[in-house]
Amino acid sequence: MSDTAFPPFDFEAGEVLLLDKPLTWTSFDVVRKVKNTLRIKKIGHAGTLDPLATGLLILCTGKKTKEIDLIQAQEKEYTGTFRLGQTTPSFDLETPVDAEQPFEHLTEAEIREATAPFTGLIEQTPPLFSAVKVNGERAYEVARRGGEAEIKSKQVTIREFEITRIALPDIDFRVTCSKGTYIRSLARDFGAALGCGAHLTKLVRTRIGEYRLSEALNMEQIDALRPPRPEGEASRPPRQQKQRRPERRAGLEYFNANNAATEPDSPTNSAIE
CATH class of the missing domain: 3.30.2350.10 (Pseudouridine synthase)
Incomplete structure (x- = not known):
């Protein structure tokens, strides 16, 4: 998908978001990042990807979360x-x-x-x-x-x-x-x-199903969709971001120790807001 042209989104009414999951991120990492960045109240993913897999991860928001089971069942x-x-x-x-x-x-x-x-x-x-x-x-x-x-x-x-x-x-x-x-x-x-x-x-x-990786957004594009702060919020002191501890999922420690070139935006070396 283009880096500059985004369709209009109504996350509360319901959207099906296609994401390109980064290497070493868990599916929950992606859901959490998108939820916090775009300030979405109701969101879930339609089919887990292992941390060492990349590619298409589908997120459903608002009323579209009712379609998660249907999407998960597809080829x-x-x-x-x-x-x-x-x-x-x-x-x-x-x-x-x-x-x-x-x-x-x-x-x-x-x-x-x-x-x-x-x-x-x-x-x-x-x-x-x-x-x-x-x-x-x-x-x-x-x-x-x-x-x-x-x-x-x-x-x-x-x-x-x-x-x-x-x-x-x-x-x-x-x-x-x-x-x-x-x-x-x-x-x-x-x-x-x-x-x-x-x-x-x-x-x-x-x-x-009919959803393809070529149509997916990357995490930089998600950041570009970040809505402006609500009026008055800018005057508050910024909240201190805590470094997220990497998930101790099976052997991710072994993989990270043996692969020095980790993804620059991976949750193993940067905070997820």
């Missing part, structure tokens, strides 16, 4: 990268590599053919490092303590699973899938099918 599209030959406990970059296997023997044909069993209606087990509840507790809280938990598999639908680039050990992909599909679990299962293991190193949500 999703993702692009990203799997790294073959290495596995991690979280199936992504939140945790260190725990095993390595050879991958050099794989041919391009074998890699592309291995996608076939993962299309259609399939059984998938969510990661332990996820927000799935186990006995009333988030699974990633169990994982953070070093515990184990039995997570039940569920049926999901993957309509398309396309390999778009092969540059071993990395392969790029595009997936269209139903609500509840874990791309990290797909990385694990795809690597197991190839016999070499794999984990997710990049994930971008590009579409939810």
Whole structure:
């Protein structure tokens, strides 16, 4: 979306806002930032994105919050990268590599053919490092303590699973899938099918139903929409901003420690108003 031309918004009556979620921000971080910046009373998001994923996050305000369940249920599209030959406990970059296997023997044909069993209606087990509840507790809280938990598999639908680039050990992909599909679990299962293991190193949500990432606002554009202060508020002394403590989500500490080039506006190194 253009940096300068914004459509008129009526947040109290209800809007569907498309946001490009920054790397390492949680979905709640984005909701909180937008709520406070635009002074919106009622707001929620239609489908969580993991902190290490970027891309389309849909926020609904006012009366449009009634449409959250409908939007969440729509088909999703993702692009990203799997790294073959290495596995991690979280199936992504939140945790260190725990095993390595050879991958050099794989041919391009074998890699592309291995996608076939993962299309259609399939059984998938969510990661332990996820927000799935186990006995009333988030699974990633169990994982953070070093515990184990039995997570039940569920049926999901993957309509398309396309390999778009092969540059071993990395392969790029595009997936269209139903609500509840874990791309990290797909990385694990795809690597197991190839016999070499794999984990997710990049994930971008590009579409939810007919809503597309190309139409989304970034956080700088949200700041540009900030309304003027109410009359009389400017005379009050400015409220001291508190540095927000980064969320201790699963292995974000590990990721941040091993990736010096964090996003400049990430909540890990700046306050969220």
